[in-house]
Amino acid sequence: MEILILTPNGVAFEGECDEAYLPLTGGPLGVMRGHTPFLGELKPTGVAKITSYGKSTFFALWHGAVEVKPDDEIVILSETALEADSEEDALELIKGRPLTIGKDEEDVKVASAKLKQ
Numbered sequence: 146m147e148i149l150i151l152t153p154n155g156v157a158f159e160g161e162c163d164e165a166y167l168p169l170t171g172g173p174l175g176v177m178r179g180h181t182p183f184l185g186e187l188k189p190t191g192v193a194k195i196t197s198y199g200k201s202t203f204f205a206l207w208h209g210a211v212e213v214k215p216d217d218e219i220v221i222l223s224e225t226a227l228e229a230d231s232e233e234d235a236l237e238l239i240k241g242r243p244l245t246i247g248k249d250e251e252d253v254k255v256a257s258a259k260l261k262q
Contacts, residue, residue, distance in 0.1 A: 146161065146162050146163070146165075146176070146177075146178050146217040146218065146219060147159075147160070147161060147162075147217065147218045147219070148160065148161075148162045148165060148195060148218075148219040148220075148221070149218070149219070149220050149221070150193075150204060150221045150223060150226045151220070151221065151222050151223070152222075152223055152224065152225055152226050153224070157204065157223070157226035157227075157228070158195070158202070158204065158226070158228065160197060161197050161198075162195045162196060162197045162219070163177070163178075163196050163197055163198070163199075164176065164177045164196045165193065165194065165195050165196070165219055166193065166194040167185075167187070167191075167193050167211050167221070168187060168188045168190075168191025168192060168193060168206065169185045169186060169187060169188060169191075169211065170185070170186045170187070170188050171185065171186075174211070176213055176219055178217050179217070180213050180217075181213070182212075182213055182214060182215045183211075183212070183213040184210070184211070184212050184213075185210065185211050186209075186210055186211075187206055187208060187209040187210060187211060187221070187223060188206075189207065189208055190205070190206070190207055190208075190239045191205075191206055191239075192204065192205060192206070192229075192232050192235040192236060192239070193206055193221070193226075194232065202228060202229075203228070203229045203230070203231060203232050203234065203235040204226045204227065204228055204229065204235065205225075205226070205227045205229060205235040205236070205238040205239045206221070206223045206225070206226050207223060207224040207225040207226075207239075208223065208224040209221060209222045209223035209224055210222050
C-alpha cells in the first residue's frame, strides 16, 4: 500500500506500508491491503503506527482526517505530524506540544469536507 501524510507544512511521510494503525475519534483503525474504502476523523491528538518491511515508524498526530482509497492508498491530513522511533516517544511529543488549532480549525473542516467529495 502507499501512504501519504500531509500537513500544512508539506509532506511529513510518503512511502510503502504493509499496515497502518490510525487514531480515529471513533476508536483505532487498522488498515491492511484490500481494506474497504473509508473516510474518518483523527483524534485531537494520537499516535499512528506505520509498518513497512517489518519496521514500524510512529507519528504523533494532531487533528485531521484520513482517507483509505480503493486502490490501496492511505492519505492522512493532519495539523502536525512528528515522526518518532517508538510509541512512547510519540506520546512524549504530544505531551510536550500544546494543541494549536484555533483560527485554522476552519481549514481542517474544509479539508475534511473536500475528502468526503
